[in-house]
Amino acid sequence: xxxxxxxxxxxxxxxxxxxxxxxxxxxxxxxxxxxxxxxxxxxxxxxxxxxxxxxxxxxxxxxxxxxxxxxxxxxxxxxxxxxxxxxxxxxxxxxxxxxxxxxxxxxxxxxxxxxxxxxxxxxxxxxxxxxxxxxxxxxxxxxxxxxxxxxxxxxxxxxxxxxxxxxxxxxxxxxxxxxxxxxxxxxxxxxxxxxxxxxxxxxxxxxxxxxxxxxxxxxxxxxxxxxxxxxxxxxxxxxxxxxxxxxxxxxxxxxxxxxxxxxxxxxxxxxxxxxxxxxxxxxxxxxxxxxxxxxxxxxxxxxxxxxxxxxxxxxxxxxxxxxxxxxxxxxxxxxxxxxxxxxxxxxxxxxxxxxxxxxxxxxxxxxxxxxxxxxxxxxxxxxxxxxxxxxxxxxxxxxxxxxxxxxxxxxxxxxxx
Ligand code: ATP
Ligand code: MG
Numbered sequence: 168x169x170x171x172x173x174x175x176x177x178x179x180x181x182x183x184x185x186x187x188x189x190x191x192x193x194x195x196x197x198x199x200x201x202x203x204x205x206x207x208x209x210x211x212x213x214x215x216x217x218x219x220x221x222x223x224x225x226x227x228x229x230x231x232x233x234x235x236x237x238x239x240x241x242x243x244x245x246x247x248x249x250x251x252x253x254x255x256x257x258x259x260x261x262x263x264x265x266x267x268x269x270x271x272x273x274x275x276x277x278x279x280x281x282x283x284x285x286x287x288x289x290x291x292x293x294x295x296x297x298x299x300x301x302x303x304x305x306x307x308x309x310x311x312x313x314x315x316x317x318x319x320x321x322x323x324x325x326x327x328x329x330x331x332x333x334x335x336x337x338x339x340x341x342x343x344x345x346x347x348x349x350x351x352x353x354x355x356x357x358x359x360x361x362x363x364x365x366x367x368x369x370x371x372x373x374x375x376x377x378x379x380x381x382x383x384x385x386x387x388x389x390x391x392x393x394x395x396x397x398x399x400x401x402x403x404x405x406x407x408x409x410x411x412x413x414x415x416x417x418x419x420x421x422x423x424x425x426x427x428x429x430x431x432x433x434x435x436x437x438x439x440x441x442x443x444x445x446x447x448x449x450x451x452x453x454x455x456x457x458x459x460x461x462x463x464x465x466x467x468x469x470x471x472x473x474x475x476x477x478x479x480x481x482x483x484x485x486x487x488x489x490x491x492x493x494x495x496x497x498x499x500x501x502x503x504x505x506x507x508x509x510x511x512x513x514x515x516x517x518x519x520x521x522x523x524x525x526x527x528x529x530x531x532x533x534x535x536x537x538x539x540x541x542x543x544x545x546x547x548x549x550x551x552x553x554x555x556x557x558x559x560x561x562x563x564x565x566x567x568x569x570x571x572x573x574x575x576x577x578x579x580x581x582x583x584x
Contacts, residue, residue, distance in 0.1 A: 175281070175289025177475075185487055186478050191274060193320040194294050201313050203270040203296060208252040210276060214242040220251030220460055222427025224368045231279040233289075245278035248426075249295035250453070250469060251460070257299060258462035267465075269299040274474070286444030286476050294477075296450075297469035299457065304401050306468060307432040307452060308408035314436060314448055314470050315414060323480045326438040326447060328415065331391070331422035332402035333370075335430040336455065338395035343369055345388050353383050373421040389420040398431055405432055428453040432468070441476055448472040488539030491582040494521035495531055497547035504571070505546055511575050517582050535561070542581060544574065 172178060179187055195205070214234050221228050233245040246252050253273060256262075262269055273295045281287055296313065298306055311328065318326060334342060346369040354365035357372070357380045364371040373384060394402065409416055416434075424433045433451035441447065450470025457465045492512055496505035505521055512519035520538065522531050535543050545557040555568040558577065569577045 173289070175283035177288060177290075182486075183478070185484070186481050187474065190294070190321050190474060190477055190481070194272065194274060194317065197317055197320050198272045198296065198313070201270070201309070203272045203298075206253060206256065206271040206273050207275070208249070208256050208273065209246075210278075211243050211245050212252050212255065214244040216251050216255055216460070217244050217247060220254065220428065220456060221248065225427055226371075227279060227426070231281055233278045233280055247277055247279045249273050249275070249277065249293055249471060250297060250426075250428075250456070250467075253295070253297050254457055254460050254462070254467070258457065258460060263299060263457075263463055263465050267300045270297070271299075272296045284444065286441055286473070286479060288475060292474035294472040294474060295469065296471075297467060299467050300465050301468065302454070302466045304404035304432075305408060307401075307405040308412065308414075310450065310468050310470060311405075311409060311416075311432075311434055312412050312414050314434070314450065314472070317472065318436065318447070318477075318480075321477060321480075322482045323438070323447075323477065325440055325480075326436050327417060329419045329422050329435045329437065330406070330409075330416040331419055331433050332394060332398055332405075332431050333423055333429055333433050333451070334390055334394050334398050338393060338398055339390070339430075342388065342390050342393040345393065346370065346372070349387050353386070357383060370423045373423050384421070390423075391418075391420045401431055424449060424451055426453075428456045428459070430454050434470070438476075438480055440480055444476060446473070447476050447480065486539065488541060489518060490520050490535070490538035490540040491517040491542065492519045492578050493531075493535040493538060493540035493543045494519065495528070495535075495543055495545045495547075496521065497528065497545060498551050501546040501551060505544075508544070508574060512578060515575070515579050517579065542578060544569075544578065 217232060218228055223229065227247045232247055235243055237243050253271060257269065275292060276290050277293050278290055280289055283289060296310070298310060315328060333339060347365065350365040350369055350372060354362050358375065358377040361372045361375050361380055373387070375384060422433050422435055424435070429451040431452045431454070435449040436447045437445040438447055439445060448470050452466070452468040454466040456467055457463060494505045494509055496502045509519045509521055522534055532543070541561055543559040543561060545559065550557055553568070554571050556571060556574050557566055558569050559566045
């Protein structure tokens, strides 16, 4: 039996790849306008980086990582997200020494052992944006505006931005304690996950999607009522600037996000077109992370877009033509001339193709159609005798004879014109 792709992985086939190239190109183009440069880090890292950088209690670290023993006994993990590896690289190469306000982006595969379903895979891809060294709420607003501008650049319109502040080391511990207290009374009536989280990670209770728990969750204390003055002021300014820029958002005190490192601003963009896996991108501020991982005390903020989900949201596009000139040497002696012309056309920057298998005229015309060929150049016995090519303009369904010595210039002009 033929071997199949591993469960939860998928192939991006040639018909789909155009959409991926467009979202990658849109990222490179747009992010550059905001001062971001690309960084590429390895897909595997020391396991400890993620344990420390994401948090041992998170779903990702506790049950989703692909961890394996290296042959020399070390423990390695396929990256489940990009931020920890980027922070590691920033520290390792002292990037903040030369550029204390560092803006980088990355794209590539991530790995999480989750239950595969539509929009959820075990190997998936993210576009990731990170800004280091900025504490100002202006950068929170800019980052959020950039996330939306990116969706916009990709042609994605139907979505909602959800915004929250999760406080910082000054105010969150007291809030979490308050939450834990409140949960002591109500958790026993909640779902099994919530009962467990009530003690280990009370914030995650706010993330619960179980219908029966929703009414209870509504009664729990809200972080936004317990922010310290610094966090409250910061959050108010983020909202004011988003209003100023005309960026619409919905506040949700329940948006705590899955990673332990977030402080202050957290945000997410969802789309109801995606069904159950509605989150397209998520992000937030992580001011303590660089220091926690052994670097300088530098602030950080960023977001990650799920590329599979983004690709699902792209507006449909007509198949792009991938052939300028399809050559049709019909006479046996025509092949050599066609091969030379094909090479010259390619050298002149045109996409030129021919079918060397000697299939019938009809089947070759079908191929030309499938490739979206703009021109077909036919060289049969009759054309050979007259020293011409019959050039067919496919869009116009027009045909004309072109003398062989003019064929290259003619096709170049037509194809570029
Ligand atoms: P979800 O709630 O859907 O599990 P998440 O909070 O785990 O998402 P993040 O860690 O914030 O997601 O990652 C950012 C984005 O990466 C998500 O918004 C989503 O678009 C995408 N993403 C996360 N996990 C997967 C996955 N297993 N398959 C495909 N895309 C994913
Ligand atoms: Mg998840």
